[in-house]
Amino acid sequence: MTHRRFLLGLGVVAVPLLLALLGPFLAGEPGPRATSFALGDGHLLGTDFVGRDVLRQTLLGGRTVVVTALAATALAYLVAVPVALAGALTRLRWLEDLLMRPLDVLLAVPSLLLILLVAAVLTPGAVGLALLVALVNVPDAARIVRAAAGEAAARPAVEALRMQGESRWRIAVGYVGRSTLRTLAADAGIRLTGVLYLVSTAAFLGVGVAPDAADWAVMVDRNRTGLMVQPWAVVVPALLIVALTMGTNLLFDAALEKRGRR
Incomplete structure (x- = not known):
């Protein structure tokens, strides 16, 4: 099946x-x-x-829709994953708040509304639209990755790796990052669909593309x-x-x- x-x-x-x-x-x-x-x-x-x-x-x-959606999704994860991993692995509460709380503020603004507000001031092209769509997807992606990474970072295996003298990079990427791959894959499928919806809706409303493109x-x-x-x-x-x-x-x-x- x-x-x-x-x-x-x-x-x-x-x-x-x-x-x-x-x-x-x-x-x-x-x-x-x-x-x-x-x-x-x-x-x-x-x-x-x-x-x-x-x-x-x-x-x-089709090229504009597909390339813009793929680029926006990749850019969103390029920012969200390092921020979420840093928030999950740090032992400093203030640093985690500094990384995650600004994203919560951005998350409170509806995605399409934020894109339209920026488009009312600026005139984004295809690159600008990809950046805007990536920006509005970073908070949600970061929270999902942070939740999955936080669970992995709390396992005894992470403490054992620290005691063995493993580098922060290997712990973050080699263990915690790998533990979040399934969650990332599940989120990527849903997120790419949402990004396609946002890109298509924005283009439908005339944002990022010419009216006769x-x-x-x-x-x-x-x-x-x-x-x-x-x-x-x-x-x-x-x-x-x-x-x-x-x-x-x-x-x-x-x-x-x-x-x-x-």
Whole structure:
């Protein structure tokens, strides 16, 4: 059953990932614009709100979503994991408070609201959007890693390693860090889905991308006015976003189940 779930998740996530990675190389040169929200006339999936070929826009629109989401997730853990491990292993209460309490303040602000507030002052591009999404995910990720690392750091094995003269680095990474890997893997599957949601929602609201950019989320937003006339311009990018999130969850669930059995 686990093997089937893994293959199903791999099959589901492979389609949007391949389109995101290889699509720009397959898109070709833009052709002349046609009538808005038209079907046929040489356009396999019809045209969008300004008469561009939907198939070409779909091939071009995945890279921003996928790369931004992956970069934001990696950046969030790049900050959260060292902070959480330091908080879990320190014996100084004030240092742990100094590391973790500012994150609690940031956690109190709704993620999308914070992104929109920053976007109202600045004009973030794709890099800025990735940094913003990473920032709002750091507090939650750090708390989860801190909880798992705190349990591992309280084990007698850690005290034994200290008595043997093991370095802080080896204790933090070699034992406590390894003990949190399963929790990290479970959180990563959920977090990547949440990051994809945030990136897509922000792009849907016009944050980080141009209003007419070739982006799956922007396509859903800009073409929804013609949904009843030309549905493919909305349905195809929306299904690709859903497939990406659902396939990711299936892959992580299958991997965790397989690891648990071992």
